[in-house]
Amino acid sequence: MAEAAQRRVDRIDVRSRWSAADAIRLNRLFTGADTHEMLATLLREHMLGDVAIVSSFGAESAVLLDLVAAVDRTVPVLFLDTGKHFAETLAYRDALATRLGLTDLRVLAPDPTELAARDEAGLRWSYDPDGCCDLRKVRPLERALAGFDASITGRKAFQATTRAALPRFEVDGDRLKVNPLANWTRADIDAHFAARALPRHPLEAQGFASIGCSPCTSRVQPGEDPRSGRWRGWDKTECGIHTDTGEDDQPSF
Template structure:
């Protein structure tokens, strides 16, 4: 490599686009501001062209996606197809995306070379669910987020004890991660669905309160935590995209 190229590399800015101080400032700035107003200001202002929405197209996804589409239907929507998804989820993804008019749905799948090396039988979920999530969900999402400085998550504080202190803004691998529905209650979501006549995930009526990959998702029993049907029988509450215990306590 020549001296000119080396000098050019020296001036490339590899610092994170956002820091914890930025997240703290945004949490203070938007305290008490409605979710819709917050999204409108960010998506049409400083984050325009720098942000993507990440959606599982699960039981509650329609609310946040509807809000985003109401501001900007060109916001990229990222979906990681682990190749272990329910067929109903894939159909719901297509139905909801078309209904809301999103123009840029991006589907990312596991790297087939990694699958061949680490999950040739497709059964890793049965003995190493963390490893399965890592190669089928975490790694594809990391690739998907490369072009972006920020991303939108659909997490809610009521979904489980590991999410109870969830802030609206946090930092994840140098990116700004936004949780617009952090302080929403289940009743708020239900009211929004009804007000806007949004379609529900077809498996919700069968008792699936939180939906991920088909081998690791089960029906939630009355009185159980909404995410108790995920990885039932394992000491596991998150896929690895969101790490429990790392949310700041405010």
């Protein structure tokens, strides 16, 4: 295992900005590597440059945070506080960060001047959810990620049909995006929760399979995609901080 990891290190140049060709190469290099080995190699060898985790502290977030914390608890964790979260999510965030010993939790908020100009009443979500997400999520994250070379996300292919071709590595502009759990199944997630005795988000027990802002999150019915409760009734599946990944754009390995 150690020799295989070292061979991967020897074949990768650390860089500050990335291309689609780099993502393809990384997907090939880490084919067959388990998630812990991959994260340990990437983080301990500083192969990603300056990197941060983007976490919603939602229903499945504890798994990725636990895996990264097992390698390096000092990796910055970026949480978008939109001002519209469930109170349960904020409490879960604080409890989980303490439980895992995360030392650099960064809470990102929308710009108050932009909020006053574009959503003074706080109701933009009800008539323009894309604009609300742009204001409360996309813009704050863009500002926060400006100093990072790579980000780590908890996205998984099984969550929705729009994520079915999700690779482990992709590029967003010239920044690398790492999806360590891309090929994990629901059973894999549940097994890790059990093996590590990780606490569940309190809203899961109430039927919320994917948890975002409270006005735009509803319970999921049996047989539905886990993300079907997000923006129900709207032609919208993502908040905008992630784009759909298609097989023609990013090969999946």
